[in-house]
Ligand SMILES: NC(=O)C1=CN([C@@H]2O[C@H](COP(=O)(O)OP(=O)(O)OC[C@H]3O[C@@H](n4cnc5c(N)ncnc54)[C@H](OP(=O)(O)O)[C@@H]3O)[C@@H](O)[C@H]2O)C=CC1
């Protein structure tokens with residue numbers, strides 16, 4: 195599986211303000227690039243924190259890109275994946291609508307009645323891990339479902355865990371022309387943070403997009 199993390203951050207490294215509400219950091223050109231990246235993916239993944247904050251659809255917006263996917267005998271939209279250990283995704287969340295398939299990655303701590311509720315809403319529930327989603331096992335299960343190209347959109351907690359587990363192949367960061375501040379505002383990689391051994395990146399390209407910059411990095415193999 196090839197895992198691409200794509201996110202937009204402010205010039206000071208924040209994914210959103212301290213209110214944790216959805217905020218447009220990208221401009222028109224960058225949102226269009228993201229739409230193409232979604233269209234080129236088998237699935238688009240977020241953590242449940244992003245579902246609760248943004249209620250995203252995670253679908254492809256451009257009709258020509260839908261047609262191109264259908265021509266390739268792919269579903270109109272990539273699948274959606276939510277890391278949600280105990281099922282906090284609301285039953286009326288947009289990610290559960292009929293526009294795309296949705297996988298909910300849960301742990302053994304997820305209540306049975308919540309699992310049933312999600313399955314009734316049409317989601318595929320995949321359990322991995324005891325208390326929290328074990329991302330290595332979960333991504334292997336997704337690969338077993340035919341997902342080879344996984345795009346991760348955030349948020350910072352999920353992105354940190356994916357780096358910690360050594361599961362990220364590529365990082366694409368759009369840096370927008372805004373300063374958000376806020377010690378409690380989400381950043382690109384939150385979690386506990388690294389203190390000794392840090393993921394190393396190799397810079398592949400730097401490109402001006404809208405009034406910001408798109409950085410593309412590949413992740414170096416770790417020695418450990
Ligand atoms: N600018 C941008 O590009 C983007 C911005 N955002 C912003 O980011 C914020 C949300 O980010 P954040 O709060 O970090 O939420 P995340 O989307 O990263 O979700 C975090 C939650 O995912 C669940 N989870 C399950 N398994 C794991 C695991 N192994 N590791 C980590 N998390 C796991 C946890 O909940 P549980 O334990 O209950 O399972 C955790 O609290 C919002 O403000 C949103 O607007 C989000 C995406 C993109």
Ligand SMILES: Nc1nc(O)c(N)c(N[C@@H]2O[C@H](COP(=O)(O)O)[C@@H](O)[C@H]2O)n1
Pocket residue numbers: 200201202216217218219220224225228240244248249250251252253347348
């Ligand atoms: N690439 C990018 N730029 C921004 O400025 C953003 N705020 C985001 N947010 C992500 O996009 C999701 C919303 O998707 P839909 O429009 O609902 O399909 C949101 O949840 C974040 O993951 N991304």
